Amino acid sequence: MTMKKNPACSHGGCTAHESGEESCISRVPIFNHLEEGQMEEIMGLIHSASYEKGEVLYRAGEEADTLYILSQGKVRIWRLGENGKEQLLRILEPGDFTGETALFQEALHEDYASAMTEASICTQRREDFRTLLLKYPSISLKVLEEFSSRLGESEKRATRFATERVESRLAHHLLDLLPEGKEEITLPMSRKDLASYLGTTPETISRKLLELEAGGYIRQLSSRKLRILNQEGLLHL
Amino acid sequence: MTMKKNPACSHGGCTAHESGEESCISRVPIFNHLEEGQMEEIMGLIHSASYEKGEVLYRAGEEADTLYILSQGKVRIWRLGENGKEQLLRILEPGDFTGETALFQEALHEDYASAMTEASICTQRREDFRTLLLKYPSISLKVLEEFSSRLGESEKRATRFATERVESRLAHHLLDLLPEGKEEITLPMSRKDLASYLGTTPETISRKLLELEAGGYIRQLSSRKLRILNQEGLLHL
DNA sequence: CGCTGTCTTGAAGCGTTTCAACACAAGTGG
């Protein structure tokens, strides 16, 4: 990992690209409602770093005292079950953040984060972030909104694991991936990762996709692309 | 449900009991760091209610605009999977709160809450709560801590469902229930609820407990009481 | 005491995993 301090996110990933003169921070939902001057104050407390593909941001067991905001690239977040089996929790896109779980309790990471591609990441130390929260309560509300929605997601996921079989979990996941109004999906990950995310095996994913195709619900175009033929049907599997 | 407004929690459940002259609010972690005057301000924004055993506080699909703080009794929080199967998410004890998930997004409840026993509950309207958060940023930090820990819990749960078999989930759950330094557990719920919580069936719970007993890990004293004989062993199941 | 609900036990069936073999695609070096 290569690391720079200030001016905020001045490495390749964070400075102007398609988005003009903006820094990475303005693209982050929890900050983007603030005014000019406040933004600058925040940027002064941000560090930036670049990671190679495959590099690890943090591991379970390490002290969690940093907030990571992804500026460019993709980052994998996963956990190890007590038996050592790995589970994919989520994939960060630019603007997403991680490391928060332990930011508010003096705790250790329970998950792992690693770069799936070359990645530009902005970081902020726990104490700096807490100071900001106390100074600008509106940021807290934004973070609470984000936590709240993530908590909802996570409980929904847990309930799906607990109450639904693989075919149904897969069906619902495909619907989650389907862009509004469209009917074609590009899977964002390999069978192995998809299996890990859905709590099953690549073999079973393969077979269930075949079954869904046989049932007329979907059509597999290539290994990563598929067309949804019967949205309503998938919903009720 | 019976409802009263002010003085805060003055119904039977909230006024002095074992705890002296305190109101329910001072027992709530997110508020209990505040000063005298601030407490009174908060109490002015709190309503109180009593629920009969079995009564529902809210249902999935209803608008979520109220924070519920349990003062006395027990409350069940559960979800319905897409296929209609019910899953127990958690059981609230006095001091715990619920309704938060949707408090920060204009959203609908996705879960159900009902009183397991007669219950005294303090409520606060969304807007009143948001106002408090903006006025006293330290409350936000407390709530963030609570959310953060709950998010961690939930992700751990999801990972357990996804990566571990029933025997292991049960074993870890028993360890979670085991009070520090003790070796006897009183299960806080029926087999049916335990099964729902762990994403299995009552029959399987019964059998797995037998297996754990046969393996020398535990000893069943009665249907709700058991003794842990091999803590280390359970951990690595 | 008998009723009702909770818990247990048994046997059959089903969904999923596992392991092994094979197909296929992408990338590398001769």
Added chain:
DNA sequence: CCACTTGTGTTGAAACGCTTCAAGACAGCG
């Protein structure tokens, strides 16, 4: 450009874990 390697995805068959349904045991409560 082809052969070779490596990784990813598929397919088949057997084994396993769990659920389901049905019946019986037990406990709590009128």
